[in-house]
Amino acid sequence: xxxxxxxxxxxxxxxxxxxxxxxxxxxxxxxxxxxxxxxxxxxxxxxxxxxxxxxxxxxxxxxxxxxxxxxxxxxxxxxxxxxxxxxxxxxxxxxxxxxxxxxxxxxxxxxxxxxxxxxxxxxxxxxxxxxxxxxxxxxxxxxxxxxxxxxxxxxxxxxxxxxxxxxxxxxxxxxxxxxxxxxxxxxxxxxxxxxxxxxxxxxxxxxxxxxxxxxxxxxxxxxxxxxxxxxxxxxxxxxxxxxxxxxxxxxxxxxxxxxxxxxxxxxxxxxxxxxxxxxxxxxxx
Numbered sequence: 001x002x003x004x005x006x007x008x009x010x011x012x013x014x015x016x017x018x019x020x021x022x023x024x025x026x027x028x029x030x031x032x033x034x035x036x037x038x039x040x041x042x043x044x045x046x047x048x049x050x051x052x053x054x055x056x057x058x059x060x061x062x063x064x065x066x067x068x069x070x071x072x073x074x075x076x077x078x079x080x081x082x083x084x085x086x087x088x089x090x091x092x093x094x095x096x097x098x099x100x101x102x103x104x105x106x107x108x109x110x111x112x113x114x115x116x117x118x119x120x121x122x123x124x125x126x127x128x129x130x131x132x133x134x135x136x137x138x139x140x141x142x143x144x145x146x147x148x149x150x151x152x153x154x155x156x157x158x159x160x161x162x163x164x165x166x167x168x169x170x171x172x173x174x175x176x177x178x179x180x181x182x183x184x185x186x187x188x189x190x191x192x193x194x195x196x197x198x199x200x201x202x203x204x205x206x207x208x209x210x211x212x213x214x215x216x217x218x219x220x221x222x223x224x225x226x227x228x229x230x231x232x233x234x235x236x237x238x239x240x241x242x243x244x245x246x247x248x249x250x251x252x253x254x255x256x257x258x259x260x261x262x263x264x265x266x267x268x269x270x271x272x273x274x275x276x277x278x279x280x281x282x283x284x285x
Contacts (some may be wrong), residue, residue: 007175009146010035010167012185013135014043016150016183022100023047023069026057030077033104034173035137038074042181053083058088061099069213071156072097073205078105079117082124082164092162092183093128094268096212099162100153101125107136107168115213121166130161131216138170162210204262205247206279208238210270219268229262233272251276255259 014036017023026203027037040046051057054076063073076082090100106118123132131152137143148174152163175191207226211219216237223230223238223245231250232238241279253260254276272278 002170003172004175004179005142005170007035007039007179007181008183008185009135009137009142009168010039010179011183012146013149013165013167014039014046014186015067017073017153018043018045018164022073022153022157024070024072025049026051026064026072026074028052028054028074028076028081030081030104031173032106032169033075035169035175036102036104036167039181040075040173043244054084055087055178058085059091062088062092062095062097065092065097065099066095066213068120069098069217071100073100073102076104078103078121081117082121083119086125086128089125089162089164090128090153091204093130095210096160097162098156100127100156101162101164103164103166105166105168106140123164124166125162125164129163130159130164131155133163133165135165135167137167150165155226160214167264199228201228201266201268203228203266204264205266206230207218207250207265207267207272207281208236208269209272210235211237213237214257215269231277233269233274233277235271235273236269 002253023045025040026049027050040048040256049125051060059076061074064072082101085101089099089101103121106115107123110118111120122134131154132144133149135149136142149165152165155161156163208219210233219238220241223243227245229245229247231247232241251274267281
């Protein structure tokens with residue numbers, strides 16, 4: 001009965017992700033993650049990519065987030081497997097990219113017993129993620145745990161943060177033979193729109209730093225509507241925007257013709273790759 005309970009929780013979690021249009025799953029196979037992979041295999045609308053190296057899976061997921069603005073879901077087994085995601089998780093956090101790690105885990109009673117592939121996976125990524133949820137999938141607390149997991153999924157989507165959901169499974173890892181993989185779970189979803197509010201900028205010139213995918217899309221709309229002259233850093237996604245107000249030679253102006261620089265400049269977005277423009281901004285403050 002407890003095994004089927006774990007599969008109910010797993011199905012509910014997968015259905016919730018799919019209901020938010022989070023449908024790209026990067027799977028690194030392993031024994032303890034059997035309930036996750038077996039459940040995903042039943043859902044045709046879930047896009048699945050298999051990676052035998054967790055590091056490759058993680059950077060693939062980061063690239064997917066950069067290209068689409070949507071989080072991919074990383075799924076791995078217990079032990080050192082989720083630790084291989086760490087560098088990519090740090091990059092996603094620094095670059096404000098959504099990413100959802102679902103790490104399968106062994107139950108608490110196997111912690112600190114020397115059991116193979118058992119390490120402490122609680123909040124594994126520390127301050128490098130926006131949220132953490134632990135689900136004891138076979139236990140009575142699972143429904144409450146699932147509610148917390150849904151909250152941090154929303155956090156990842158709304159605030160462009162990596163998050164970790166750690167799901168503890170007890171053996172046996174297979175469901176009963178008559179288990180229904182297509183149960184319907186009630187979904188109460190409240191999603192804040194991913195489109196930012198209209199930005200009202202009053203300036204002579206814009207310097208645009210690092211933007212995530214959705215911010216870059218919104219900025220394209222603003223620049224088309226307002227025609228503000230701008231220079232875009234390589235990390236903005238707007239560097240090669242083919243519009244008249246893209247002042248692509250601004251670095252040369254700063255270095256060779258400072259008298260041409262507008263008096264009122266606004267820096268929007270994150271850090272810059274350009275050392276020339278960064279130095280100019282620092283010295284202008």
